[in-house]
Structures are given as structure tokens and as C-alpha cells.
Amino acid sequence: MSTPDVRAAVEAAYREEWGQVVATLIGLTGDWDLAEDCTQEAFAAALTTWERDGVPRRPGAWLTITARNRATDRLRRDTTGAAKLRQLAALPPEPRDESPEEIPDERLRLIFTCCHPALPFPARVALTLRTLAGLTTGEIARAFLSPEPGMGQRISRAKRKIQEAGIPYRVPPVEKLPERLAGVLAVLYLIFNEGYGEADQQRALTVEAIRLARVLVTLMPAEPEPRGLLALMLLHESRRATRLRDGVLVTLEQQDRTRWDRALIAEGVAVLDEALGMRRAGPYQLQAAIAACHATAPDAAATDWVEIAGLYADLARIAPSPVVELNRAVAVAMAEGIPAGLALVDALASTDRLDGYHLLPATRADLLRRAGRLAEARTSYEQALALAPTEADRRYLAGRLREVGPET
């Protein structure tokens, strides 16, 4: 095999197999650093061995057993490694292509441990990207615009706490599962959203988040919410390319629908249908259902706002939040008329629950503009502009402000 082909095969295996190899090695040795180091070495060995012998039929098994052998060598040199060595003997001695069943998939244990609530939330995110997705510390640091040494420290502190505080390497028992699964989904969704606001990156976080959500769906086939989250991500991703134009935010209404990715929309809708078929609604399924309404509307005017307002009402009931209320207000305005929506926005503004959130005045401004109350819209756009967090938001709001006319 030629070198570029082997390199491509190793890179593909890295994306597909990294998490599983690390997860198995942690299960066998209980040592996170050793597991990562030996997995890294196995991928390095693959580059030379696969060029000589060809790419194995099951690269994952080859990599796992090679990494396991490296770990055995290291533990032999280390007298305290004796107990761990006994567990390692459970795998076959040489990388072979037969009987794949003997290597257990430990990724579910890994993901629940990475997302354990005793770890700080940012560490859960970083650790998931490092150990499960195989991103380097540098890649994670760049994705979150934070310095690399700090990110490295965050990851190593988390690994140390897992070891020293006795965080178990396991899938939580069934009575704790709903709560803990919600924590895992929150980590994956944060990774997705972090990537959603960004222009193209070398390893886009949205793509990593979707890959991780797919893994979770495979590992927990009976749970509807991982499917709901995967569908939500696919539907959002389908329109990522149209969200910004020359660094200015483009609203859903104004996005070029011909550029939405139809394949992602079709898959998102299919995955959502599978989830809804399980008849256990959850917040991600509802959000995906809302996203599907938008994604399948032929144009902005044909959007089924009555359905969307109903879905937001369901969402507000099972996962109450002022942001959901604000979105419901927009849907009600579109379904029942601007005054009904404005009344909901004003009721929300009279509490202090969304103080400082730029989308509250921005939403109010948009509704006032649609109602032709331009002077009031102007005041609200100005308030929103002062609170907007990103340049893309500010550019969009400044454009709207010009549209509603000069101060009178």
C-alpha cells in the first residue's frame, strides 16, 4: 500500500476508533494517562506496520490489542502493575482479525465518567473531547479560544480527580440514569453550540458533537433523548452555512433556503421520527421537532407557527425557562398576531428573569417593527445593540436599526 493510502486509513481509524480503544484500555488498566499514551503509540505503530502488512480488516481490534500490548510492557516494568496485568491477560495476545466479540465496547462507561457531575462542567466538556473524540489539548484550547497550558491543566486535574476521589468507571444504575443522561446530553449540546457560532474550523466542533451523539445513539438504542439531540444537531447543522453572511447574522426568515443541506434535514427528520415513536417526549425531542418545522417549511411564510407555538408550550411545561418563554412569544406572535406575542414579551420583561439578555429587547424590537411601531422598535433595537455579545449580532442589529429609520 502506498504511504498516502495508509495515512488516510490511519486518520480514518483515528476518528472512528480512538474513543473505543481508549475506553477499553481504561477499563483494563484503570489508568487514564497510560490508556491514552498507549493508544497514541498504537496509532503511531499502525503507520509503519500497516504500510508493511496492509490495513487490517478490523483496524479497531488491531489498535486495541496493540495498545494493550504496550500497556502490558509498561506495567511489567512497573512492580505495582501486577494486579492490572492480570486483567490485561483477558485479551488475545496478538492482533488478529477473527472473533471481534471478545473486545467489549466500553465507550458508554467512558462517556458517563467524563460527564460525571463531580467534575466541573468545563472539565467534562474538555475531557469528553480529549478522551472520547481524540482531539488534542491544542485543538480543544483553540476551539474554546483559551490558552493551551490552562486547557491541559483542566484535563489533567479532571483525570486526577477521577482517580483520587474514586469516581467510578461505569454506566450509572437505572434509577440515576435519567439525571445522568441529561448531564451527558448537556455536554454534547454545549460542544455543538460552541462550534455552531464559529466559521469553519479544521475539526469543526459541530461535526465532533454529531459524531459523539451518533455513538451515544448506538450505545443507548432504547433511549429517545439521545436521538432527539442527534436530530436537533443535524437539523441545526443543515443550515449552519447560511447563518452568517459577511460576518452578519442572518435570521431564519432571511436565510437562503436553497442552500440548506437537504440530506442532513432528511436524516434529522428520520432520526426524530424514530425518537418520537418511542413515545417518551423530552426537551431535545421537542426542540428537534421545532427545528424540523422550520427545516421542512418551503418558505418562511409557510412555516407552521401554530404547531411551533404548541411545541414551545410543551417545552415550557417539561423544561421551563425564560428563554423558552421568549421563543414561545415569537411563535404566538406569528401564529395569533403581533399583539398576543408582544403581551407575552412584555409580561416576561416585567419580571427580571431575562435582564441583560440581548434577545429580549431584540425580540420586542422585531415584533414592534412588524407592527409598524417604528419609533418604539428603534428604542428596543438600541437597547439590544448595547447588550449584544458578538460582532455578528451587533452588525445585524445595527442593520435593523438603520431600517426602522432615523431618530425623529
Added chain:
Amino acid sequence: MKYVLLICDDEVDAPTNEQLAADPVHTAWLDDLDRRGGVISMGRLRPVVDATTIRVRDGETLISDGPFAETKDFVGGFLMVECADLDEAVEIAAGHPYAQRGSVEIRPVWE
């Protein structure tokens, strides 16, 4: 693994020993501990008005009244217990009545 559970509250309206002994949440917690086994040592602490804090600075011993830290919650009791892992320690901590009125801090012990 060994863990120490530091059972804390702000000492406002703290229950008396008799009230605590009659609290069904507390008795259920003790029963649960009995079933699990593994308790190494435990105790309720007298309130912070009885605390004394010692510091040695430049060879001089400084004795002061009250707890060291100016925090809202004070340690009011402790439990040292052998657990399978952190999740078991969390279960024990969550069952204590003070988890509802104050907080329980879990600290793994150097071993």
C-alpha cells in the same frame, strides 16, 4: 476507598440532639448506614461558639475563639466511612437531613 463526610449548616435553628434523634430522615439515614456497614468513625460536633482555632506563626502560638474560616456554613458533624466509590459516598451524603438544610462535603482520605 475512605471518605470523610463533613456535615455542615449555618447553625440557624439547629436541631437539638433530641430533635435530630426523632427526625425520621435522620433515623432512616442511620439505618441505611447500618445496612451498608463501613463506618469507621462519626460524630456530631458542638456548635462553633465552642470552637477554638490554633495558628502558629513565627513560632508563636495564637489561640482564637471560633472557627478559622468566615463561611456561612460550619462543620456540625463528620462521618468517616469506607465506600466502593464516590457514587456510594454521594448516596450517603444525600440521605443526611443536613443535605436538605445545609450541605455535606465529601473528601477522599489520603491512603
